[in-house]
Amino acid sequence: MEVKVIKTFKEAKQIWLGLEQEGHRRKVFRAVDEEQIGAKNMVAGVTIFEPGERCAAHSHPGSEEIDFVISGGCLAIDVTNNKQIRMEKNDFMWIPDGVEHIHYNDTEEPLVLLWCYAPPGQLPTK
Incomplete structure (x- = not known):
């Protein structure tokens, strides 16, 4: 194995x-x-x-997830605990x-969200 750069788009x-x-x-x-x-x-x-x-x-059973807002912002909704959290750039x-x-882009700008979860699990289908 070696270091690899992935061209996102x-x-x-x-x-x-x-x-x-x-x-x-999305x-x-x-x-x-x-x-x-x-x-x-x-x-x-x-x-x-x-x-x-x-x-x-959705959730990723068996995995923990981190998200990072590259640009834009959103309302992050913790459905399990019935909480809403505002996320902005660099959060x-x-x-x-x-x-x-749930991630909900309630702004006027596109939301670009980096996400990572481990160990690997299923990507949401909806």
């Missing part, structure tokens, strides 16, 4: 989620996983949410194993 696996449900569409660029580069202990990528878009409530968020959460 050229080489990462592009996954468009939520196309069938209005307001749930562009996922999964750059780090076993399939892409042989990573066995983590999964990471970038998701872009246009204004008004969000993900469905990190830690999500414990099993906690259901």
Whole structure:
């Protein structure tokens, strides 16, 4: 194995989620996983949410997640504990194993969100 640079918008696996449900569409660029580069202990990528878009409530069973806002902002919703948290550019968020959460771009700008969870788990399907 060796160090690898992944060109996010050229080489990462592009996954468009939520196309069938209005307001749930987002562009996922999964750059780090076993399939892409042989990573066995983590999964990471970038998701872009246009204004008004969000993900469905989900968790990554058996995994902890961190998120980092590259640009834009969002309302992060901790569904499990019924809390809402404002995230802005340069903010990190830690999500414990099993906690259901939603990212909702309630701003006028695109949200670019870096995410990583370990150990690897399933990407949300909605």
